[in-house]
Amino acid sequence: MSLTLRQMRYFSALATEKHFGRAAEAVHVSQPALSAQIADMEHSLGVRLVERSRSGALLTRKGEEVLERVRAILEQVEQLAASTRGGASMLDGPVRIGIIPTVAPYLVPKLVPCLRERHPRMELELREAVTDRLILDLQEGKLDAVIAALPIQAEGLENVSLFFDRFYMAVANNNETILMSPMTETQVDADRLLLLEEGHCLRDQALSVCGTARKRSLVNFGATSMATLLQMVSHDMGMTLIPEMAIPTETARNDIRILPFADPAPSREIGLIWRRSSGRRNEMKLLADAIASCAPGRT
Secondary structure: OOOOHHHHHHHHHHHHHOOHHHHHHHOOOOHHHHHHHHHHHHHHHOOOOEEEEOOEEEEOHHHHHHHHHHHHHHHHHHHHHHHOOOOOOOOOEEEEEEEOOOOHHHHHHHHHHHHHHHOOOEEEEEEEOOHHHHHHHHHOOOOOEEEEEEOOOOOOEEEEEEEEEEEEEEEEOOOOOOOOOOEOHHHOOHHHEOOEOOOOHHHHHHHHHHOOOOOHHHOOOOEOOHHHHHHHHHOOOOEEEEEHHHHHHHHHHOOEEEEEEOOOOOEEEEEEEEEHHHOOHHHHHHHHHHHHHOOOOOO
16 A cells, blocks of 8 residues: 555644644544544554554654655645646745734735735735744745744745834823933833733844843733734833834824834844745745835835
8 A cells, every 4th residue: 555645744734733633624634534544654654653642642753754754745746736837927826925913914904915916816825923833834834935024043944035124112192201212222111111922023122122131020921912012002001112014003093102213223124934945936036026015115
């Protein structure tokens, strides 16, 4: 009995999810069907790939070795499919893009119509998540590209810069604290600095800009989104770092005041990241050009 691509895809999903039920949901089949395919795969190879338990599933040492080769094969199959895609545009067909939460709300409203106009045959799929989750999904082949803040420290990936996004400080309009404008990091009251929760790259960037990484008062608090953070700022619960691309949207719905930093003003570099092994560098460059052209403040 020979291995099938279906078995390999199911096995890859199980290795990611470490749970038969969740893996079955990820590949849109029933749990018994997925379990049967994994068992057939083990029978074909003559080795045990998975340790099964009530709490989940773990790969055996042999399973880890097989997984590496299985994902290489699936990657080659994806490259073959991409290379045979016809049509006038190199971006025909499905393109799965992950975007970090501090970029997605401000970029997507312009990005979607822009890509539809430039590449009408593209089937765009978007996913919003924190950087580490998106990079893991990219490496596992669940995404084709990721829009996130550079640099990204991960093997096997390529990236291209899209644009630079300057940082400002947001405070309540009724804030009684007198802050000089342009301001410097020494003016930031660490006890009033509001941050996104752990896992968001903007949290680390804020700590770096404001020089407050060791302040204990910052550890026990964090908002789940930029929108929540700025609502709290508008109620004078503190101050926070805001990226330039978010300013038009957030000042329209929050009673906040925006203060620039003194030169050299801090900023973040937003880039497009993809797998080097995908063989889609030319497509990714076309995609990057389209994204850069429709970024907020650049059209």
